[in-house]
Amino acid sequence: GQQVMQIPQYQHVQEGEDFTTYCNSSTTLSNIQWYKQRPGGHPVFLIQLVKSGEVKKQKRLTFQFGEAKKNSSLHITATQTTDVGTYFCAGPGGSGNTGKLIFGQGTTLQVKP
Amino acid sequence: EPEVTQTPSHQVTQMGQEVILRCVPISNHLYFYWYRQILGQKVEFLVSFYNNEISEKSEIFDDQFSVERPDGSNFTLKIRSTKLEDSAMYFCASSADDRALTFGSGTRLTVV
Numbered sequence: 001g002q003q004v005m006q007i008p009q010y011q012h013v014q015e016g017e018d019f020t021t022y023c024n025s026s027t028t029l030s031n032i033q034w035y036k037q038r039p040g041g042h043p044v045f046l047i048q049l050v051k052s053g054e055v056k057k058q059k060r061l062t063f064q065f066g067e068a069k070k071n072s073s074l075h076i077t078a079t080q081t082t083d084v085g086t087y088f089c090a091g092p093g094g095s096g097n098t099g100k101l102i103f104g105q106g107t108t109l110q111v112k113p
Numbered sequence: 114e115p116e117v118t119q120t121p122s123h124q125v126t127q128m129g130q131e132v133i134l135r136c137v138p139i140s141n142h143l144y145f146y147w148y149r150q151i152l153g154q155k156v157e158f159l160v161s162f163y164n165n166e167i168s169e170k171s172e173i174f175d176d177q178f179s180v181e182r183p184d185g186s187n188f189t190l191k192i193r194s195t196k197l198e199d200s201a202m203y204f205c206a207s208s209a210d211d212r213a214l215t216f217g218s219g220t221r222l223t224v225v
Contacts, residue, residue: 033213035156042204042216043156088156099144099208100169103156 002027002093006104014112019076021107023089030092032065032072033101038085046074046087079111115139117217119205125223126195134190134220136205142215144208145188147180149173149201150219156204162188195224 003026013019023032031050035043047056049065049072056063062075072089086106093102118137126132138145147159160170160180167180179191188207192199202221206214 031212042218043214045213045215048213090156093158099146099161099163099214100158100171101156101214102158105155 002091002102004089004091004102004104006089006107008107009105010108010110012110012112013079015081016078019079019083019109021074021087021089021109023072023074023104025070025091025102027091028069030069032069033090034063034072034074035088035090035103036085037088037106041085043088076109079109081111081113084109084111115215117205117207117215119203119217119220121220122218123221123223125225128197128224129194132192132195132222134192134203134205134222136188136190136217137186138188138205138207139209139215140186142207142209144210145180145182146206146208146214147190148204148206148216150204151201159190159203192222195222197224200224 005024007022031048033048034046036046037043047063052069053067054065060077064073076083086108088103088106090101090103093100120135145162148156150156158171160174161168162180177193181189200223202219204219205217208214
């Protein structure tokens with residue numbers, strides 16, 4: 001079946017360093033979404049990318065959707081302790097518009113102050 | 114900001130017992146979902162619900178699971194006969210446009 005994979009699984013950085021997580025799908029995606037889950041919390045929607053090669057920025061976060069629409073990345077510039085959490089990418093997995101999302105395993109970011 | 118509300122926050126139940134997890138989606142949303150997350154693992158899709166019927170369900174969502182929207186505001190997940198492996202965090206989510214999901218805070222289900 002369809003798979004969404006993320007690397008790395010864990011990343012420890014010093015505050016101020018950059019961070020990148022990569023997401024790969026086994027199939028072409030119509031869109032890709034990114035969610036952040038704080039420790040003990042619930043996933044919170046960050047962004048959706050739809051177009052091939054699309055790049056979107058949210059302050060220090062840069063999201064990219066690959067040309068083939070099978071991969072994506074999230075880059076955080078100059079990490080802060082508030083960036084701590086697990087970042088999940090998710091792609092549609094249903095037949096038609098059912099809202100079924102296939103989540104990657106997530107990348108857990110730890111930031112040392 | 115509108116929220117998806119889930120109750121209870123934590124449920125402990127004996128194996129074989131029935132549990133009902135409750136959710137109040139955002140009021141103008143039309144699409145409703147249940148996901149679960151076993152501790153430390155990824156978020157897994159269970160079921161999606163639109164126009165008063167299931168639109169898709171996963172292999173996890175077997176005959177022991179059911180969903181209902183008994184009135185205009187609540188959305189429930191019932192597990193008829195819980196198993197130890199049903200222990201997980203269950204997240205309800207809703208969406209206005211079948212795209213960006215708003216998740217609730219979750220119900221931690223512990224089956225003993």
